[in-house]
Amino acid sequence: MKRILLVVTVATFTMNFAQADGAADYAAGGCANCHGITGVSVIQIYPNLSGQNSAYTVKQLKDFQTGVRKDPTMNAMSKIVAGKEQSIADFLATQK
Amino acid sequence: MKRILLVVTVATFTMNFAQADGAADYAAGGCANCHGITGVSVIQIYPNLSGQNSAYTVKQLKDFQTGVRKDPTMNAMSKIVAGKEQSIADFLATQK
Numbered sequence: 001m002k003r004i005l006l007v008v009t010v011a012t013f014t015m016n017f018a019q020a021d022g023a024a025d026y027a028a029g030g031c032a033n034c035h036g037i038t039g040v041s042v043i044q045i046y047p048n049l050s051g052q053n054s055a056y057t058v059k060q061l062k063d064f065q066t067g068v069r070k071d072p073t074m075n076a077m078s079k080i081v082a083g084k085e086q087s088i089a090d091f092l093a094t095q096k
Numbered sequence: 097m098k099r100i101l102l103v104v105t106v107a108t109f110t111m112n113f114a115q116a117d118g119a120a121d122y123a124a125g126g127c128a129n130c131h132g133i134t135g136v137s138v139i140q141i142y143p144n145l146s147g148q149n150s151a152y153t154v155k156q157l158k159d160f161q162t163g164v165r166k167d168p169t170m171n172a173m174s175k176i177v178a179g180k181e182q183s184i185a186d187f188l189a190t191q192k
Contacts, residue, residue, distance in 0.1 A: 041149060041152075044149045044150070044151040044152065045149070045151045045152055045155065046149070046152065047148060047149060047152045048147060048148055048149060048152075051144060051147075052143060052144055053137060053140045053141070053142070053143060053144060054140070055140040055141045056137075056140065056141055056142065056143045056144075059141065068166065069165060069166070070164065070165070
């Protein structure tokens with residue numbers, strides 16, 4: 001029983017740690033400037049990202065990086081968060 | 097006072113009518129097959145569209161139609177809903 005509790009505790013801690021990483025990566029990437037602190041955009045032409053499926057967000061970031069998806073701002077911004085796609089996407093998926 | 101009430105009633109009716117149109121256009125376009133009945137996708141790689149900014153959704157549909165944004169499925173599907181971009185986008189923006 002103690003072992004199970006320990007595993008649950010570690011899993012919970014890891015999850016919270018990953019989310020905190022994602023929030024920091026999102027903030028550091030300057031994403032909030034257009035997409036809002038929690039992924040709710042203030043400007044209509046920018047997409048809301050809160051609650052978005054993480055696999056979709058990761059793919060879009062990579063498509064912007066490689067130029068498969070074209071947008072002058074995002075082609076540049078996506079490169080700033082290279083390697084942090086998953087943590088940012090996981091953070092956004094948890095936001096409302 | 098009566099005139100104000102009438103205006104409010106007409107405005108409300110028009111809004112509901114537009115939303116009903118959007119729901120029908122969204123359904124008729126086959127959008128729900130991938131994006132869910134209310135814009136919440138069941139499959140992770142497809143984006144959630146519920147609550148999305150309507151101006152953003154309209155732009156994406158038009159970009160898919162013209163091929164500015166490339167995705168084999170959406171390049172085809174977006175053409176089915178030509179002329180209905182705004183009503184669909186307005187419907188999705190109201191969904192949770």
